[in-house]
Amino acid sequence: MNDFLTCLNSICPHIVSDEARMKVYESDGLTAKKCLPRFVALPETLDQVQGIVKLCYEHNIPLVARGAGTGLSGGAMPHKDGVLLSLAKFNRILEVDENNLLARVEPGVTNLSISEHVTDLGLYYAPDPSSQIACTIGGNVAENSGGVHCLKYGLTVHNVRQLKMILPNGEMLTIGSTAFDSEGFDLLALMHGSEGMLGIVIEVTVDLLPKPANVVVVLAGFSSIQAAGIAVSEIISGGLLPAGLELMDRLAIQAAEDFVHAGYPTDVEAILLCELDGSEDEVEEQLQRLNEILDGKITGDLHIARDEAARANLWLGRKAAFPAVGRLAPDYYCMDGTIPKRELGKVLEQISLLSEKYGLLVANVFHAGDGNLHPLILFDANKPGELLAAESLGAEILEMCIERGGTITGEHGVGVEKIDQMCLQFGSNELALFHGIKSVFDERGFFNPGKAVPTLHRCAEFGAMRVTRGKEKHPELDRF
């Protein structure tokens, strides 16, 4: 290891190896899972990144990439024997191409700073995770992050045109291009959501969009969360494609109101926030349609926010919902599953039953238009057993998402958090293919080892503990 450190130091001047200073890197946003790495490297140049990757490749030392560490599934949690590679110093916007509506940026650039950089040109970068002031575009690619506006404008994968990446053997590869598509298989899509397992993203070319001329935000209250769920489907089947469509339940509304006083009604069971955008006519016509669809179904009046301050105020409660809910208990655990929208009512009812069963409060604030749930489980880690209870409650929610035809992660990724639930979502053959894909890029398996895809052995152990839906998912494997 001393030899290794000497080599590492000779490649990159910014190496951290003392425990105290490495402490800030021991976890990502999922603070329940932590681990100190051997070294933290903060390279500044492409050569340094390539050098570090090659060195780790030669010595077979695990390498974990890190953006801002806001991930919520432990994707950037370090490996105890490995190097944590921070891309924080790659924070420059390299080029803005107005003709082709593209921006070429380094991976450590924050999501929001791209939009800020081009705002004077009337442009923006559409995907807007709630963490956008902090999270990096490299992390967004690795997680295929979404945000409030992805129902209409898509996820990261829909808004990235080209990537430059470093492969595990240190070679640099460009995938995608400034054209709308490129030759061969769609490796650009494969890289999105690959959680740092296949390559280190070193440059990203994103799509820019002209800012919509007009935006309105509408708030509607409902007498039950089911009614709000039904309204979501009706808005969409009624021909509208809102720029955002978010749902908050009573607990979340109350918490947000107490925290930021956005003026939300507190006498309803649920609210929907619906953003409509486009030209002036476009917005007015959509608004009229929304009125027709919601007529007679809401509690109280529609609040319509037209000017920027009013809109920002309505969004404020939603954006502050996580920290607001966080004030209700010492700790909270944010889950992330997606379900078909028709199941919303049933699943939310189940969640409230689970909440009673475990004696833990659960608040719901989520991307309703996409069916992407974010149950926030409130607990106190200092009370014995509560963290475990919160984790079990979360796991039950995820399993329910699969049963209802959904998925265990809509946007936060698998990381270390949901690795067991991967065994429920996929069969052995699919998992084997995932490992196969990984080996094509990273034969030695030293990029972010142990994350995102469980070994079949692990699934067998996990499966021995439970049998889902009456049938075993991996019957061919030995039980332990």
Add this chain to the structure above:
Amino acid sequence: MSHKSAIKEIQNRVSEAYEKHNGLHIIGGGSKSFYGNDLHLDEIEVLDLEGNGLEGIIQYEPGELVIQVGAGTRLVDVIERLDQNDQMLAFEAPVFNGEATLGGMVASGISGSRRPYTGAVRDYLLGVDIVDGQGQHLSFGGQVMKNVAGYDVSRLLVGSMGCLGVITEVSLKVLPKPKCESTKGLEVSKVQALEIMNSLQTHYPTVSASAYFEGRLYVRFSGMENSVMKAARKFGGEKIDNKLWEEIDNLECFKEDHALWRLSIAPDSKLFLNDAALIDWAGGQRWLIDPDMNPREVLSASGESGHLILVRRKNKDKSDSPFHLPFHPLNPILLNLHRGLKKQFDPRDILNPHKMYEDF
């Protein structure tokens, strides 16, 4: 035959071919038989998916914005069903005489006029089921709009030309159909046309298609009625039938006995501006007819990023001359990754061998 037994039969056929190291030529509706390398048909068996139980809409609820269909379903049938609910596939893939199937649509990955504004086939694909090169039936993605569990194998299959698996089922995100659409035609020079196309999105948020050929720039606006009408008036020019875009997407504006090349390039590029018979996709897609030199050499000399597909060959052209390779050659690093992926999905190289590249 039921969907289930259809899949079983495909699995049997593939397993058998795997055992015998026999190649399989996968055919859906046969609508794109001109696309890709010729297969050496004397050496391989045909796996014809036509009418063998893979057709039909499995699940569709308009409020979900998702449709799940058997891969043998005809695209025209899906479009019609969506149309009844005022919804659509927003990438406008070609239907080619009504023969195109959903499996072929995903495997070829060809998108139509709306592409630069609302996205490509890959952008709307949510899940696929496939039979891989060992006869295993695998399932990826699903029927929900956001899903980051596991690698995105679904999207990887788009444009893979059947080389990675026999697609048996497809789930797609659909969109509400615009209430109103209007196409206008305006006489301008090529240079002006490109400039206008490049800036359309900024000035006309309702733009949903743009193309230039035979001295005219055609633009379509889509959205709510008033905004579309206003945009169309502001743009000027002459009113054109919206059918134009179907004709373009189905390549009906090109005669069949010519070599037809498709260049995909940054929309503001000046490359082949003069030689292109048709420029669409905001400038990002250019069509060349019977070029007298290898256009790939021109592209590579320019240093610009982009790629060329020989979409349709002249009958007499042999596909083994480098000038006539349908798909753009891969650089060595990419080729290596492609070979590796192919091995994972199809270890004995039996699915559509050499359809895409000579190497596999």
